[in-house]
Amino acid sequence: MQKPNTEQGFSLIELMIAMAISGVVLTGVYASYQDQLRTSLTQERIVDMNQNLRSAMVSIERDLRMAGANPTGDADAGIATATASVLEFSMDDDGSDVNWADGDTTDEGEVIRFDLDSGNLRRRFNAAGDTDPTLVPANTDHLSRNIDALNFVYLDGADPPNVLASPVTGSALEDISSVQVTIVARDGSTLAPMARTHTDNNIYTNQQGDVLLDLSGAPDRFRRRMVTTTIKCRNLGL
Template sequence: MTAYIKNNRGFTLIELMVAMAIAGIVMAAIVATYQNQMRTHLTQQSIVDMHQNARAAMHLMKSEIQMAGYDPTASADATVLTATASDFRFQIDADEDGAIAGGNEDIRYALSGTNLGRETGGAGGLQPVAENIDALQFIYFDENLSRFTPTAGNQSELDRVRMVQVTLVARSDDPVMAFKQVNDETYTNQFGETVLAAPNDTSRRALLSTNIWCRNMGM
């Protein structure tokens, strides 16, 4: 008859400590990988949001600025009222009644802090239409597409505006500050002129610039 010896010894303390150490290393690697993936996802999402925010702001401005001076009855005298590098105000006879009276017939764009602001009716102040906008610049061109700066209060010069170049710089609202390089980029317009000096921070930014033809001015 064969005798069998049963081994009930189990694990030693050293073996348990080694197993726990290996498990801890594996868990630490898993957590670090998860955190990195989460940071990447949040960063990418903030960049997508920044670009969508900037494009939406530019689309709104373009759709309204190109209608500046719209005056189908030729009796509303719709025109440009303010044209500076940081502030643009214009009129549109949107309801075609021969008068500039409705709130959306007198429109102004300018920065309000770090928000793109829009004012209507010449009152009420700038209302935010896009957040985290670090720079906004307007450049004006006449009927010969020559760049010029209208003199404030000179209506004959304001009436000469035919095209507006709009440049804006949007900033990402990124809650994740890890693994970022310092942003030392200088943002310029289509003429190579500085719109926003190097911010030297860790925020990502996007620059958009477009030329908007004011197709109703001068008609």
């Protein structure tokens, strides 16, 4: 007598159904992974952009609050260049703990210049024995990259303050009491293929309505952020 065959396998139809279900599940898992990856890359770029802006503003604010510092009354300290895109000023304070106020502005780091160079926000400073912050290329700190606009607006000490016509020159430099700084940054030098898509067609203006960056006619896919702060120059306009 032959024993009945109790071993049973999967039929072709069952295998096809199982493969179809597995394919649907794997497709969902992959789509979810891609979505999370896009979100992560986008957030990482935004965080970098915000950190660049924050570090740049902190440096500008720290230095600008010391503009015109002249404890001995003998130093020719103050704002020397005040245009919409370039700010240069001096102080009698080289940052050292010894003889920090010596009656001149020729110690290293006592003349500061902020400007924009090919998307890099630069902090330039003088060498010892000189008052020109542009002479020594090595005396340059790149505070922030991927900057599309840097704007300075100069205000006097009135209440409310008046906007001084830019560029501020001659005796009008002595009227500057505070500086409004606006920076427009973007989230990278190139687009990230895996980041979430975005279209920027905004017009960026300062608080006076001056256009700093107009993308309405030529939108791109970068993300941008604009920050503005008004810095009181405690040693100016006294």
